[in-house]
Amino acid sequence: MEKTKVAIIGVGTVGQGVAKLLLDHGDRTARHAGRTLWLEKAVDRDLTRPRVCDLPKGVLTDNIEEVINNPEIEVVALLIGGLEPERTIMLRLLESGKNVVTANKALLAEHGPELFDRARELGRSIAFEASVAGGIPIIANISQCLSANQIESLDGILNGTTNFILSKMHEEGVAYADALKEAQRLGYAEADPTLDVNGSDTAQKLAILAHLAFGARVYWKDIPRVGIDNIEVADVRYALEMGYRIKLLAVAQLDKDTLELHVSPTLLRRGLPLSDVSGPFNAIRVVGDAVGPVLFFGQGAGQMPTASAVVADLIDTAVGRTAITFHTLELWSNRKARVTPRDFAKADGRFYLRTNVEDHPGVLAQIASILGQHNISIASVLQPEVDKDGEIVPLIVMTHLTTEGATRKAIAEIDKLPSVRGKTVRMWVRD
Numbered sequence: 043m044e045k046t047k048v049a050i051i052g053v054g055t056v057g058q059g060v061a062k063l064l065l066d067h068g069d070r071t072a073r074h075a076g077r078t079l080w081l082e083k084a085v086d087r088d089l090t091r092p093r094v095c096d097l098p099k100g101v102l103t104d105n106i107e108e109v110i111n112n113p114e115i116e117v118v119a120l121l122i123g124g125l126e127p128e129r130t131i132m133l134r135l136l137e138s139g140k141n142v143v144t145a146n147k148a149l150l151a152e153h154g155p156e157l158f159d160r161a162r163e164l165g166r167s168i169a170f171e172a173s174v175a176g177g178i179p180i181i182a183n184i185s186q187c188l189s190a191n192q193i194e195s196l197d198g199i200l201n202g203t204t205n206f207i208l209s210k211m212h213e214e215g216v217a218y219a220d221a222l223k224e225a226q227r228l229g230y231a232e233a234d235p236t237l238d239v240n241g242s243d244t245a246q247k248l249a250i251l252a253h254l255a256f257g258a259r260v261y262w263k264d265i266p267r268v269g270i271d272n273i274e275v276a277d278v279r280y281a282l283e284m285g286y287r288i289k290l291l292a293v294a295q296l297d298k299d300t301l302e303l304h305v306s307p308t309l310l311r312r313g314l315p316l317s318d319v320s321g322p323f324n325a326i327r328v329v330g331d332a333v334g335p336v337l338f339f340g341q342g343a344g345q346m347p348t349a350s351a352v353v354a355d356l357i358d359t360a361v362g363r364t365a366i367t368f369h370t371l372e373l374w375s376n377r378k379a380r381v382t383p384r385d386f387a388k389a390d391g392r393f394y395l396r397t398n399v400e401d402h403p404g405v406l407a408q409i410a411s412i413l414g415q416h417n418i419s420i421a422s423v424l425q426p427e428v429d430k431d432g433e434i435v436p437l438i439v440m441t442h443l444t445t446e447g448a449t450r451k452a453i454a455e456i457d458k459l460p461s462v463r464g465k466t467v468r469m470w471v472r473d
């Protein structure tokens with residue numbers, strides 16, 4: 043049987059999963075590719091670390107030149123997570139005639155236009171299914187299977203680490219910091235987990251999806267984003283009491299030729315499909331004008347789910363499917379953007395506001411007055427009872443429909459009140 047020689051760069055969580063699939067299930071990949079995907083080299087800077095797969099003698103190396111200078115290696119899975127030297131490595135791989143498969147969304151969100159232009163110039167391809175939502179085949183679905191549609195909206199839980207942390211907080215009352223440590227131990231988090239918890243990883247993935255689904259050319263840092271690092275177990279408890287679960291939601295909503303984009307912690311009413319997505323699972327609800335709503339669900343992080351997407355890309359690249367879609371879709375080309383970003387301040391919704399206040403007479407009235415001045419109508423108020431006057435208590439306000447801009451301005455004023463402690467926590471609400 044014909045052989046396509048492949049290499050892996052970065053034999054960490056995902057790289058080991060990919061090696062395992064190639065080595066232990068070569069028959070399966072050969073059946074789908076019509077040829078053997080032969081693991082020729084696996085590069086990592088640490089050769090001593092114990093690994094879940096036994097690599098055949100001579101495969102593991104710490105010298106990347108053994109890949110770049112080997113003309114027989116046709117496809118390379120680039121499975122390391124930063125921007126440099128990753129950008130330079132990707133360019134060198136393309137320039138030495140390799141097609142590249144990657145899971146590195148940070149690299150694509152930051153340097154996509156340069157890398158894709160260079161790949162096109164060189165007649166090479168870049169496949170990136172694993173860069174968004176781990177094992178869920180969302181890239182292929184949006185760019186190919188739903189291509190008869192104008193996508194109207196896309197709402198997603200796109201980060202496994204934050205969803206795992208929030209689930210631990212909801213289901214077991216585990217503190218945020220402990221849940222984060224466990225997510226790191228299980229291999230879900232980025233090497234720098236700040237990117238997960240502050241919403242950056244989700245914004246990078248949303249920028250990629252917005253490009254594919256809406257033709258938006260938005261730099262990920264321009265997407266308004268809030269992470270989950272300020273959420274306390276108490277917020278989770280109040281949300282549950284009111285019939286909601288908190289999720290870190292990526293939102294893309296088309297209105298004519300403008301696109302609302304943001305990443306925000308959101309209270310989702312129990313019963314909505316995304317509210318019950320737990321652990322490292324991700325889910326994406328896409329609405330197309332022809333197909334209507336479609337829901338994608340699966341593990342968004344972790345060794346084998348992510349390896350599943352990488353190996354599918356290796357197969358597609360080896361048989362030539364990637365080259366066809368890569369060149370027809372003209373990703374990140376100089377083509378004019380089809381949509382422009384919408385003014386975020388005008389984005390409307392309901393909000394959860396939690397302000398820690400001294401329990402004094404008149405405090406609630408002051409807060410209600412500020413909200414009123416910004417035309418924000420209160421739907422309900424929750425304040426747990428405390429024993430002593432003056433004790434600090436959380437005051438939770440659920441608003442009626444209002445805007446991002448109005449709530450942002452109102453809480454800036456509320457946080458200046460003498461009886462307020464710290465900063466108001468604000469989350470969107472979906473019913």
Ligand code: NAP
Binds near residue numbers: 121
């Ligand atoms: P990881 O466990 O940190 O693995 C990366 C491996 O590459 C480590 O062994 C690392 O060594 C090594 N490495 C780093 N820089 C290198 C270099 N310049 N040359 C050679 N080896 C190098 O990371 P991962 O979780 O597998 O993630 C890899 C990529 O997949 C990232 O872009 C990530 O965003 C993406 N991704 C991960 C998941 C997931 O669930 N983990 C899911 C989807 C996408 P050191 O440990 O010494 O740094």
Ligand code: HSE
Binds near residue numbers: 174176200232343
């Ligand atoms: N750190 C990422 C996450 C990996 O937790 O979702 C998958 O992209």
